[in-house]
Amino acid sequence: MYEGAVQELIDELGRLPGIGPKSAQRIAFHILDADAEDMTRLAASIQQAKEKVRFCEICFNISEQETCGICRDERRDTSQICIVEESKDVLAIERTRAFNGKYHVLGGSINPIAGIGPEQLHIRELVARLGDSSITELILATDPNLEGEATAIYLVRQLSPLGIKITRLASGLPVGGDLEYADEVTLARAFEGRRNTIAPSSSRG
Structure with a gap:
């Protein structure tokens, strides 16, 4: 067990599908060792996806508009x-x-x-x-x-x-x-x- 923010990061990563405890720990330390700007862009991309991506009103595929590109085609x-x-x-x-x-x-x-x-x-x-x-x-x-x-x-x-x-x-x-x-x-x-x-x-x- 690690302290504070490190363990919290490992725990959160471990909740992702297909990510076990060892993989979560390895990813967490990669994040800590990586360039701060790269990780800032990663965090921004995650936040942007959560804010912009929705489900198509017709077929329920992911989309950034009310209907997806396939339904509009x-x-x-x-x-x-x-x-x-x-x-x-x-x-x-x-x-x-x-x-x-x-x-x-x-x-x-x-x-x-x-x-x-x-x-x-x-x-x-x-x-x-x-x-x-x-x-x-x-x-x-x-x-x-x-x-x-x-x-x-x-x-x-x-x-x-x-x-x-x-x-x-x-x-x-x-x-x-x-x-x-x-x-x-x-x-x-x-x-x-x-x-x-x-x-x-x-x-x-």
Whole structure:
């Protein structure tokens, strides 16, 4: 344990995702050893991002305006909506250049252990968007892990009655992985091989 500000910095860094105690300590000492002007710019960048960045009013991707650049782009295909968990997934898919439609960012995935249910996600807003008759396909691009699969199954059950074609990215994506870590070729092939989804039949007592 260190004293005062140093330990507080380590503790705060340790709260970041993927940063363990040793990594937090290493980053903290890097900050202390770095040039003061560089760290001032870093702090200013963090503060500026928190002040300026918001969520798009349509798709909930990150944006500095009321709507994001993708939603404003009139060249995009409005007949397809790709449903992802987080904004970082939008970036991963955009790098593939395999998709030219619109997006909808759920803001996470269904995870009862973490207290995240459908009500905490942007599903209601998605349903509202589907009133647009130009939408002909929904592409489920949730992560291929337990939470992502549970979210996809829930969405299929809720959205199938609307009569819109629902597809799921192909199984070229590794099971248990995260979309953001998939390489461009794998993601592009997953789009090419996406399949129709079928709503699970409800069990009868």
